Amino acid sequence: MAEESKLYALKPLIDRWPAIKKPKGHVQFRQKILWTGLCLILYYLLTNIIIYGLAPERLDLFAGYRFIMAGASGSIVHLGIGPIVTASIIMQLFVGAKIIKLDLQDPKDRGIYQGTQKILVIVMILVEALPQVFGYLSPSAQLVGMVGGTAAQGVIISQLFIGALIVFLMDEVISKWGIGSGVSLFIAAGVSQAIVTGSFNWLPVTGSGALSLSNPPAGTLPMSYYMTTHMSLGDLVGGGFENMFIGGGSVPNPIIAVLGTIAIFLFVVYAESSRIELPLAHGRVRGARGRYPLRLIYASNIPVILMSALLANINMFALLLYTRLSNFPLLGNAWWIGKYEVGSTAASAGGAWYLSAPNGLISWLFPMIDPQYASYLQGHAPWQMGVRVIVYLLVMVIGSILFAKFWIATTNMGPEAVARQIQSSGMQIPGFRRDPRIIKKVLSRYIPVITVISGAVVGGLAAGADMIGTVGQSSGTGVLLTVGIIIRLYEDIAKEQAMEMHPVLRKFFGAE
Numbered sequence: 014m015a016e017e018s019k020l021y022a023l024k025p026l027i028d029r030w031p032a033i034k035k036p037k038g039h040v041q042f043r044q045k046i047l048w049t050g051l052c053l054i055l056y057y058l059l060t061n062i063i064i065y066g067l068a069p070e071r072l073d074l075f076a077g078y079r080f081i082m083a084g085a086s087g088s089i090v091h092l093g094i095g096p097i098v099t100a101s102i103i104m105q106l107f108v109g110a111k112i113i114k115l116d117l118q119d120p121k122d123r124g125i126y127q128g129t130q131k132i133l134v135i136v137m138i139l140v141e142a143l144p145q146v147f148g149y150l151s152p153s154a155q156l157v158g159m160v161g162g163t164a165a166q167g168v169i170i171s172q173l174f175i176g177a178l179i180v181f182l183m184d185e186v187i188s189k190w191g192i193g194s195g196v197s198l199f200i201a202a203g204v205s206q207a208i209v210t211g212s213f214n215w216l217p218v219t220g221s222g223a224l225s226l227s228n229p230p231a232g233t234l235p236m237s238y239y240m241t242t243h244m245s246l247g248d249l250v251g252g253g254f255e256n257m258f259i260g261g262g263s264v265p266n267p268i269i270a271v272l273g274t275i276a277i278f279l280f281v282v283y284a285e286s287s288r289i290e291l292p293l294a295h296g297r298v299r300g301a302r303g304r305y306p307l308r309l310i311y312a313s314n315i316p317v318i319l320m321s322a323l324l325a326n327i328n329m330f331a332l333l334l335y336t337r338l339s340n341f342p343l344l345g346n347a348w349w350i351g352k353y354e355v356g357s358t359a360a361s362a363g364g365a366w367y368l369s370a371p372n373g374l375i376s377w378l379f380p381m382i383d384p385q386y387a388s389y390l391q392g393h394a395p396w397q398m399g400v401r402v403i404v405y406l407l408v409m410v411i412g413s414i415l416f417a418k419f420w421i422a423t424t425n426m427g428p429e430a431v432a433r434q435i436q437s438s439g440m441q442i443p444g445f446r447r448d449p450r451i452i453k454k455v456l457s458r459y460i461p462v463i464t465v466i467s468g469a470v471v472g473g474l475a476a477g478a479d480m481i482g483t484v485g486q487s488s489g490t491g492v493l494l495t496v497g498i499i500i501r502l503y504e505d506i507a508k509e510q511a512m513e514m515h516p517v518l519r520k521f522f523g524a525e
Contacts, residue, residue: 018114020125027128033185040190042509049191049198052183056199059179060085064172066156066165072149074332076358077369078325080207080491081318083199089176091150094196096137096177097184098322103137104130105319105419117423118430126423134181142173144329147337149358192509193502196318201498204491208274211266211485218265233266233484260375266484269374273481274492277474281496284309284470289459293440303440307459311426311467312417314497317475319420320412321490324368331365332358361391367404370490373482377402406476413472414465421464428456471497 064087073079073086075095084093104126107113115122146152150173152165160168184195214232217224226243230236237257244253260267287309294303331351339346351365360366371377380386381395390398421427425434432452441447442455471493478489487495 018122018125020113020115020129023129023132024125026132027125030128030131032131033182033189035189045190045192045509046506049187049193052187052191052195053198053202055183056090056180056202059090059176060088060203062089063087064089064091064150064169066152066168068151068153071151072356072358074145074149074329074358075325077328077372078321078488080204080487081200081321081494082325083196083203084180085203087150089172090180091145092138092141092173092177092180094180094184094199094318095141095322095325096134097181097196098318099137099141099326100130100133102319102323102416103133105416105423108423109415109419118427123423135178138174138177138181139170141326141329142170142177144333144337145173146170147333193498193505197314197494197498198502200318200491201495201502204485204487204495207485207487208483208492208495209485211487212271231265233268233271236266237268259379260373265486267375270482270484273373273478273489274483276481277478277483277489277492278496281474281493282500284474285497285500289463291455291459292443293435294443305431305435307463309463309467310471310497311460311463312420312471313501314471314494315420316413316416316468317409317471317490317494319416320409320472321475323412324408327368328358328360328365331360331363362393367401368408369401370405370476370479370488371398371402372479372486372488374480375482377480402480405479406473409476410469410472413475414468417464417468417471421460426460428453428460431456431460 067087071087075082075084075093076086079086082093082095084090084095104113108115108117108126113126115126117123117126146166146169150169152162152169156165156168159165180195180199184199187193187195187198210232212233213235215230215235217228218231219228222228224230224239226240229239240253240257241249256267258268260269285308289307290304291307292303293305328351332353334341334344335346335348335351335353338344344350347363349363351360352362353359354361360369375386376389377398380389381398393401425431429449432449435441435452436447436449442452445451445455475490475493478493481489483489483492
């Protein structure tokens, strides 16, 4: 008999832990749409609620990963989905490394795994909220004067805690009572807003003052129109077109960012539509046939979310060690971990710099081939930038492969779980006996391989998208995730409608 995991000691706490209850029966499609829509509206409202008592001057620890974290800087949901994803990363790594001995195919062990992860989310909310008040989200002088310095920091932390807890509960509501995943939906919501704003914002770049060639509209389309109508032909040929297409200076959303966003969109749509389809036939109903699709992106976009969140946490702790924990033995103020300029949350050297994403072609490709853009190298040699690009690409690809394997193992998408689904629906693979062991053997030829390919594809796409650059500063990874999320959401809605019309499909999809 296998040894019981020590996490079973948490079972009394897990059983009493506040959680969103699962529906006892089938939830109607309209009700699922209602819950999903309400949570999305509430999320947008929360992103516009600024933390009370926050000083005007602040730094965003997650600035480079803001759209992946699905939170608005300085708002009550500043932490976004960070604690949820970080808790998932820790649990997956511990289970994958056999530090935590749980068999995720066993319903009891899976229940302990999920319950422990919920407790860990609360812990991670505090772990990520506490560093925010170390000079990054400082309380205002007025709040400090009212309640004192320590209490003022407590007020900031409590608001961050409440906001992150609400996001966690909304994710639970959507997962159990809505459609899709709350984590994915919130990412798509933030990125979509950034893309629309980056494309159509007619307000000046500085946010105030009159429009001018040095302060053009922030959106790509208004900027292009304004600059072409207010610049002479000589100015356009002498550098105007270059600024409009490549960016730099006062142009935040160049045309190349729009083209990059469109290219990423088309490539992801193509990758999402690529699949292997296994033929299925009903064991008793002659003529009843179907297909089980194994997508090229089988593990969906979750591995990239997990990998991006891991890099965001590495950047956060590197920044803390260099700026606020400089006296920490060996690691404090160590440039090789990560060096940061005053007032910046983006690494300028060290390991954290090599693990950060190059943001757009102007940040790495043009400086490597044209000396006039050398300032974007931040004092590094072109070969160092080349090494950074290769390191970031390899880390994203290898990390996404590992997380893809963990994700498949924890979400009933492995060969054994899929074989049980096919068996319980009465279907079988033509030419093979109707035995779940046989079906599992056939699926084992495809699923492990396609899982590795899936992780490599999404990791490579995310890294490549960051290097191309996107409109609205939404990051290539954010656009990649959003396109995949919207496609999956559309398919989930279609599946829910099909199950509503044909209740027999609920058993096949595992809804009952």
